Amino acid sequence: MNSRSKPRVAILAGVGYLVAFVFVAPYLEMALTALKPDRELTRSPTTFLPKHWEFGNFVNVWKAAPIWQNMQVSLIVAGVATLIALVVSLPAAYYTARNRFRGRGAFLLLVLVTQMFAPTALVIGIYREMVALNLTDTLLALILVNAAFNLPFCVWILHGYFSSIPKELEEAAYLDGAGKVTALTRVTLPLSLPGLVTAVIYTFIGAWNEYVVALTITSSPDRQPLTVAIPGFVTSYQAHWQFLFATSLIAIVPVVVLFVFIERYLIGGLTAGGVK
Amino acid sequence: MQNTIEARGAGATAPAPPSRASALRRLGRALAPLPWIGPAVILIAAVVLWPVIEMARTSLMRISSSGATIGTRGTGNYHDLFDEPDLVSVLLRTVVWVVGVVLVTIVVSLALGQLLNARFPGRRVVRWAVIVPWAASVLMTALTWKWMLNYYYGVVNKILQGVGVIDHPVNWLSNPTQALIWMMWVAVFVSLPFSSFVILAGLQTIPQDVYEAATVDGAGRARTYFRITLPLLRPSLLVAAIINVINVFNSFPIIYAMTGGGPGDKTDTSTTFMYKLAFSGSGDVGESAAMAVVNFALILILVLAYLRVVGWRGETQR
Numbered sequence: 263m264n265s266r267s268k269p270r271v272a273i274l275a276g277v278g279y280l281v282a283f284v285f286v287a288p289y290l291e292m293a294l295t296a297l298k299p300d301r302e303l304t305r306s307p308t309t310f311l312p313k314h315w316e317f318g319n320f321v322n323v324w325k326a327a328p329i330w331q332n333m334q335v336s337l338i339v340a341g342v343a344t345l346i347a348l349v350v351s352l353p354a355a356y357y358t359a360r361n362r363f364r365g366r367g368a369f370l371l372l373v374l375v376t377q378m379f380a381p382t383a384l385v386i387g388i389y390r391e392m393v394a395l396n397l398t399d400t401l402l403a404l405i406l407v408n409a410a411f412n413l414p415f416c417v418w419i420l421h422g423y424f425s426s427i428p429k430e431l432e433e434a435a436y437l438d439g440a441g442k443v444t445a446l447t448r449v450t451l452p453l454s455l456p457g458l459v460t461a462v463i464y465t466f467i468g469a470w471n472e473y474v475v476a477l478t479i480t481s482s483p484d485r486q487p488l489t490v491a492i493p494g495f496v497t498s499y500q501a502h503w504q505f506l507f508a509t510s511l512i513a514i515v516p517v518v519v520l521f522v523f524i525e526r527y528l529i530g531g532l533t534a535g536g537v538k
Numbered sequence: 539m540q541n542t543i544e545a546r547g548a549g550a551t552a553p554a555p556p557s558r559a560s561a562l563r564r565l566g567r568a569l570a571p572l573p574w575i576g577p578a579v580i581l582i583a584a585v586v587l588w589p590v591i592e593m594a595r596t597s598l599m600r601i602s603s604s605g606a607t608i609g610t611r612g613t614g615n616y617h618d619l620f621d622e623p624d625l626v627s628v629l630l631r632t633v634v635w636v637v638g639v640v641l642v643t644i645v646v647s648l649a650l651g652q653l654l655n656a657r658f659p660g661r662r663v664v665r666w667a668v669i670v671p672w673a674a675s676v677l678m679t680a681l682t683w684k685w686m687l688n689y690y691y692g693v694v695n696k697i698l699q700g701v702g703v704i705d706h707p708v709n710w711l712s713n714p715t716q717a718l719i720w721m722m723w724v725a726v727f728v729s730l731p732f733s734s735f736v737i738l739a740g741l742q743t744i745p746q747d748v749y750e751a752a753t754v755d756g757a758g759r760a761r762t763y764f765r766i767t768l769p770l771l772r773p774s775l776l777v778a779a780i781i782n783v784i785n786v787f788n789s790f791p792i793i794y795a796m797t798g799g800g801p802g803d804k805t806d807t808s809t810t811f812m813y814k815l816a817f818s819g820s821g822d823v824g825e826s827a828a829m830a831v832v833n834f835a836l837i838l839i840l841v842l843a844y845l846r847v848v849g850w851r852g853e854t855q856r
Contacts, residue, residue, distance in 0.1 A: 275658040281650065282667035285731075288682045289670060291693060295685065306690045307699075350577045357574035364568060369575055374848075376586050378781075378841045382788040382809060386816055386823065386830045387589025390596050393605055410585030413578060471675040474790050478817070489677050493795065496681075503685055510678040514670075521673035522666050528735070 289514065296320070296507040303503055316504070323508045331484050332491040336513070339401055339476075339487055340469035343408035347416050347465045348458075350409070355420035356446065360429065370421070377414035381407060381475045389478050398479050404487070408469035416461040419527075423457030424450065460527040467517045488513050593834065596827035603820055615828040624803040624811070631718070632787070632807040639722050639786045643729040644779055648771075650730060651737030672731035677791040683724045684796045687711055714804035717797050721805065724792050729785065733778045740774025741767070773847070780844045784837060808833050 295303070299316040302309070324330060358366055381388060388407060389398075397403040427450055435445040451458070473489040480486045488509065495506035600611040619625065654665055671679055686692050689709040698704045711717045744767065752762045790809050793799055799806035799814060806814065812833060816826030 271658050274653070274656050275660060278653060278656075278658055278661065278664040281653060282664040285667045285670055285727075288679060288686065288727075289674065291686055292678075292682045304691060307696050308691045308693060310693065310696075346581075350581055353573070354575040354578035357571055361571065363571045365571065369579065372579070372582060374845065375841055376582055378784055378837070378844060379586055379590075380784070380788040382790045383830070383834055383837055384586070384589040384593060386596065386812065386827045387591070387593030388585075389816075390592045390823070390827075391585075391589050394592070406581075406585050410581045413581055417578060467673060471677075473675070473677045474813075489675055492678065493681065506681065507685075510675070510681070514674040514678060518670050518673040521669055525665065525669060525735075 289511075292507040292510055292514075296504050296511055298504055300502075300504065303501070319504045319508045320512075323505045323512075326502065326505050327491070327495065327509075328483065329488065329491060329509050329512075332486055332488045333512075335401065335404075335485060336470055336487040336489075339404045339408060339472075340466050342405045343412065343469045344462055344465045346405065346409035347412045348462060351413055351416035351420055351461065355417045356424050356450070358417075359421050359424035373414045373417045373421075376411075377418060379411070381411050381472065385474050385478050388475055392479050399481050399485055401485060403479050404472075404476055407475050408465075408472055412465040412468050416465060419457050419461050419464075420454065423454035427453050456527045460524045463520045463524045464528065467521060470513070470517055590834065593827050593830050596824060597831045599824055601823040601827075603822070605823060611824060615822075615824040618822070618825045619815075619828045619832075624806070628803060628806050628808055628811045631805070632809075635718070635722060635725070635789075635807050636783055636786050639725040639729065639789075640779060640782045642722075642726050643733050643782055643786075644775065646726065647730055647733035647737050647778070648775075650734035651741055654734060654738045655741045668731050668734060670731075671728045672735075675791075676728050676789075677795055679728055680721075680724055680792040680795040683720070683727075684711065687720060687796075711797055712801065714801060717805050721792050721796050724796070725786055725789055728792075729782055732785075733782060736774050736778040736781075737771060740771045744770050776847045777844075780840060780847060784840050784844075787833075787837065787840075 294311060296319055297315050297317065298312040298319075299314050302312060302314070354369075358369060392398045392400075392403045395403075397406075431449050431453070432445040435449050440448065470487075471489060472487070476487050476490045480490060483491070492506055492509050492513075495502045495509070597615050598610060598612065600608040600614070602608055622628075650668065654661070654668065686694050687710045689695070689707055689712075694710070695704070695707040699707065708716070710720055748766055748770075749762065752766055757765065787807075788809055789807070790813065793805060793807060793810045794813070797805045799810045803811060803814070808829065812826050812829040815821065815829055816823045
């Protein structure tokens with residue numbers, strides 16, 4: 263502690279701010295490009311700052327393409343998928359944390375293994391399944407895929423939280439005349455709130471950013487989420503980088519803010535079983 | 539326990555198999571977890587495991603370019619896949635991609651984790667900044683880098699010319715080698731937050747008195763790091779490495795958005811190559827499924843390695 267001299271702290275802070283800048287820089291460039299008028303995008307050599315700050319881009323982008331529709335798709339898919347993942351994972355996590363039963367180990371192994379499966383690796387299989395079920399180009403397919411692939415993480419992190427809450431607390435509630443459900447909703451759930459919030463936000467962001475499955479199984483423009491729609495601003499026929507990045511920022515800023523909230527709880531959940 | 543003894547007792551008095559009532563009770567006990575874990579099992583089976591089976595099945599079938607199943611094909615799709623002239627170079631590139639990106643990510647995040655763990659004013663803000671590429675869509679991050687690397691209008695050329703590294707603009711993404719290096723950098727960029735935070739979490743579990751003991755014993759800074767910190771970080775490092783390998787292997791949006799695997803297939807990894815086989819030009823879903831099965835087998839090996847690292851013993855005994 264005593265060796266923490268002033269110049270050392272100053273150097274650390276300097277390096278720290280430099281690192282922070284490197285990580286934010288691409289998104290800064292995103293913002294600066296989103297604020298340039300069309301004619302400044304094709305100026306060579308380029309300028310870092312817009313000569314004319316075109317704040318109107320953030321208004322006009324809504325008219326340039328039906329991104330409101332795509333945003334609704336993203337919101338519905340991410341929202342419903344998160345809800346399903348939570349409703350399905352909560353009882354499973356609670357039961358496996360509180361009870362020993364035959365098949366418990368197999369279930370937890372299933373969760374741990376499928377947590378490692380990415381939709382990208384299985385996209386051909388997912389596509390074939392949705393063709394067989396006649397679900398291609400539907401929001402239902404996107405909802406199911408996002409709910410299912412995030413489910414293992416939700417089960418895992420909630421299982422961890424429920425296991426860490428002593429059974430005795432619930433038993434004390436029984437003595438006070440509470441039923442099983444009351445004990446769960448009044449005692450256990452509030453105590454595992456960080457886990458719940460982490461599961462919800464992480465699933466929502468994962469579904470919000472999902473790209474490859476949506477790219478593969480949606481084809482109608484009004485059923486595509488933002489991630490699939492955004493590249494359409496820059497094609498062989500048009501190059502509206504300012505709109506592409508305006509939309510990107512609209513999509514990125516809210517989830518970064520959400521992510522900051524769960525930062526503290528996330529690591530334990532992501533590496534559960536490995537780092538204790 | 540009591541139920542088991544009771545059931546045995548019933549079996550002893552009557553030579554017939556255990557009474558109907560106790561069998562029912564046992565069945566009831568076996569089924570008790572179902573309402574709780576059943577929905578989760580069904581969802582995982584229907585949406586995660588079914589595609590695995592469907593993929594394997596498809597790899598043995600003849601699929602028309604419109605996606606209709608024409609009939610079985612045995613191992614024909616695999617023969618087609620192994621006859622692809624670009625397959626070997628794609629696989630080699632995949633190895634370079636995964637090993638290169640993960641290695642650089644781990645080394646850099648060791649330093650970053652240390653930095654995020656050190657005490658200085660504004661550390662919170664630096665941590666938030668490092669999170670940004672983790673929360674942001676990888677596709678959108680890749681698109682920004684594509685724009686920054688633009689031949690005519692990109693800031694990368696402007697900056698590098700400004701500091702004198704290059705004397706004329708370079709069309710980075712049209713040259714396969716340069717494009718691959720830049721895309722590997724983008725992959726490192728989006729992988730760093732997770733790895734750094736895992737290592738940060740690992741650093742926070744090392745008790746302070748270990749360091750105090752080392753100081754008392756007269757160990758220098760480098761010696762302390764290599765003899766104490768690094769060995770204690772081993773579990774975090776292994777977890778970060780394996781999860782990174784899986785993520786980087788599956789990394790699709792970076793290459794798809796920045797070069798589309800081109801020129802030709804010269805910047806494809808096996809993941810983007812698999813996608814192209816199915817969905818570009820005269821797509822062949824059967825052959826693509828064969829590639830997917832090969833990829834999936836590789837990932838399964840990694841998952842098994844992960845289970846070993848986290849020390850999975852089957853929690854039933856506990």
